[in-house]
Amino acid sequence: MTILRLLWIYLRVGVMNELAYRVNFFVRLFQSLLELGTALAGLAVVFSYTDTLGGWRPDEILALLGVYFLVGGVISVVIQPSMEGFIESVREGTLDFTLTKPEDAQLLVSVQAVDLWGFIDVLLGSGVLVVALARLGERVGGLEAAMFGAMLTAGIGIVYAFWLILATCSFWFVRVENILVIFQSMYQAGRWPVSLYPGWLRYGLTFLVPVAFATTVPAEALTGRLNTETMLGALALAAALLLASRAFWRTGIRHYSGASA
Amino acid sequence: MSGLIDLYLQQFKTSLAAMLQYRAALVIWLIGQILEPLIYLVVWTVVSQTQGGSVGGFTTGEFAAYFIGLMLVNHLTYTWIMYEYEYRVRHGSLSFALLRPVHPIHSDIADNVSSKVVSLPGMFLAAVVLGLLFRPTFHFVPWAVAAAVPALVMAFLLRFFIEWCLALAAFWMTRVNAVNQTYFAAMLFLSGQVAPVALLPGWIQTTAAILPFRWMIAFPLELLLGRLTPIQTMEGFAIQGAWIGLGWISMRIVWRAGVRAYAAVGG
Known part of the structure; x- marks a missing residue:
């Protein structure tokens, strides 16, 4: 429960910070709507020439687009700003202050910055998902919903662990945010099913x-x-990466000697 | 004139040195430049295969040639000047550029060209690899390929002028991201990056013919691929020329007004 309480506190701070710049809300809303509009128009063009894309029907691709915005939103709300803040704090030496706090340092580092307007993407993504679900109708039952919840959680867990492992490298290397930029740039490939891509690229994106x-x-x-192997594989990978990132974080912390003091 | 040539040579040297310092940033930028056309190449390849090998006048191989060519043309005409100006105006570093005895656009052009020279080998390598993977069909039309060279130069100038105007929006606004994003969204469709312009709905094609976007990328690209008739080519050059003139005039007007409005934040 500590995690939720801490997240809540940092969220409140983030909200208070951002509410000082209210015009930003409209700017970000505009940008998100523009991105969504572009994506939908792109789908419309593609599906004006075909009924299915690699076996996916338009409504199913729409659901994928919803997931893309939803997960992208989660990343931009907390994962990305926190990890960037963490890398920055290692370089500046301000990580010292985090380490003196009486909570788990990994937890503090992972929720330390909240970008409030990222929620716009989460909401838009959920909206797209609801529309897609309504159009898919009864083909989505309770089992699919449960599996979706599990896979969404596993997916976010994997992305978080991935970012944490890369960000932890900043204990040894100075310029790791470059690798994170590569993730941001590769993420746009997730708007389409990875099964479309040729083997080497699919492998890379997986x-x-x-x-x-x-x-x-x-x-x-x-x-x-979704077949059972992929499902179990995703769950296993999420668990393994979360544990590995935790272990790696501990090694990194032991290595850290502080730069400010 | 020889003063200007010296200036460019010197600027090339300094920008090259700066580029080679930030190799990692260059690689990341290249990945982005390659990935986007690659994604649409994959999507249209799949569509074309599902439809039995061709869609809207493009065979699978022609799609491959189109998007690999798109990657190169986009690279050759690309600028990031709007991000640069936002930074310069916000941090006040523009003040130093204004103190120099020559117009700042010269150093911007030299900067842009030298970064392309540095990243071109990487881009060509990517094009060759993608060519081996996706097997493009390329119809070699000698006159069209020859005409594509001036079309590319004009496309570069056109895009540079227009984006330089856009960059100067930073004089009046502090947050120009939304403006840039709108520009790029329009560009995505109207310049043929999502799909060849011929595959878009009719009203978008009409819009694309009027606005400058198509003439920055799609026109030299289609010419290179031998998809345009001589008459279409002449029309294209005329429209490009008109837009370049318009871009140049508005650049001068906006620059004058902008420098007057510039209040040197920070500086």
Whole structure:
């Protein structure tokens, strides 16, 4: 429960900070709507020439787009700003202050910054998802919904662990945010099912940069095309990566000697 | 004139040195530049295969040639000047550029060209690899390929002028991201990045013919691929020329007004 309480506190601070710049809300809303509009128009163009794309029907791709915005929103609300803040604090030496606090340092570092307006993407993504679900109708039952929830959680867990592992590298290397920029740039590939991509790229988007687990796999669960192996694999990978990132974080912390003091 | 040439040579040297310092940033930028056309290449390849090998006048191989060519043309005409100006105006570093005896646009052009020279080998390598993977069909039309060279130069100038105007919006606004994003969204469709312009609905094609976007990317690209008739080519050059003139005039007007409005934040 500590995690929720802390997240709540940081969220409140984030809200208070951001509410000082209210015009930002409209700017960000505009930008998110523009991105969504562009994505939908792109889908419209593609589906004016075909009925299915690699076996996916338009409504199913729409559901995937919803997941893409939803997960992208979660990343931009807390994962990305917190990890960037963490890398910055290692370089500046302000991580010292975090380490003196009486809570688990990994937890503090992971929720330390909240970008409030990222919720716009979460909401838009959920909206798209609801529309897609309504159009898919009864083909999505309770089982699919449960599997979707599990895969979404696993996907977000995998992305978080991935970012944490890369960010932890900043204990040894100075310029790691570059690798994180690569993730941001690769993430746009998740707007389409990874099964479309040729083998080498699909492999890269699955294991090198876990875009597939963040978007395609949850959408597969929702549209009833997820096989048991992938599901178990995603759960196992999420658990393994979360444990590994925790262990790696501890090693890093032991290595950290402070730069400010 | 020889003063200007010296200036460019010197600027090339300094920008090259700066580019080579930030190799990682260059690689990341390249990945983004390659990935976007690659995604649409994959999507349209799948669509074309589902439809039995061709869609809207493009075969699977022609789609491959189109998007690989798109990657190169986009790279050759790309600028990031709007991000640069937002930074310069916000941090006040523009003040130093204004003190110099020559117009700042010269150093911007030299900067842009030298960064392309540095990243071109990477881009060509990517094009070759994608060519081997996706097997493009390329119809070699000698006159069209020859005409594509000036079309590319004009496209570069056109895009540079227009984006330089857009960049100067930073004189009046502090948050120009939304403006840039709107511009890029329009560009995505109207310049043929999502799909070849011929595959878009009729009213978008009409819009694309009027606005400058199509003439920055799609026109030299289609010419290179031998998809345009001589008459279409002449029309294209005329429209490009008109837009370049318009872009140049508005650049001068906006620059004058902007420098007057510039209050040197920070500086």
